Amino acid sequence: MKDLFYAIQDLxxxxxxxxxxxxxxxxxxxxxxxxxxxxxxxxxxxxxxVYWMKQLKIFNDNNEEDKSVSSHSFL
Numbered sequence: 240m241k242d243l244f245y246a247i248q249d250l251x252x253x254x255x256x257x258x259x260x261x262x263x264x265x266x267x268x269x270x271x272x273x274x275x276x277x278x279x280x281x282x283x284x285x286x287x288x289v290y291w292m293k294q295l296k297i298f299n300d301n302n303e304e305d306k307s308v309s310s311h312s313f314l
Contacts (some may be wrong), residue, residue: 266273298304 262273262276
């Protein structure tokens with residue numbers, strides 16, 4: 240049973256978290272390069288939000304949304 244937990248530790252420390260160790264070492268050399276991944280995710284999130292807002296505007300312009308006060312019959 241003890242070997243199972245050591246195997247899980249070895250998997251996470253030596254395999255799955257290796258890219259994060261590389262980013263940590265890169266941050267000491269170049270801050271901008273280390274945060275490039277964060278900026279990419281921020282840009283992807285912003286593009287997705289703009290797309291979502293455009294889709295909501297399309298549905299709002301077509302009056303497809305039910306804007307009644309009570310959304311459930313029991314209210």
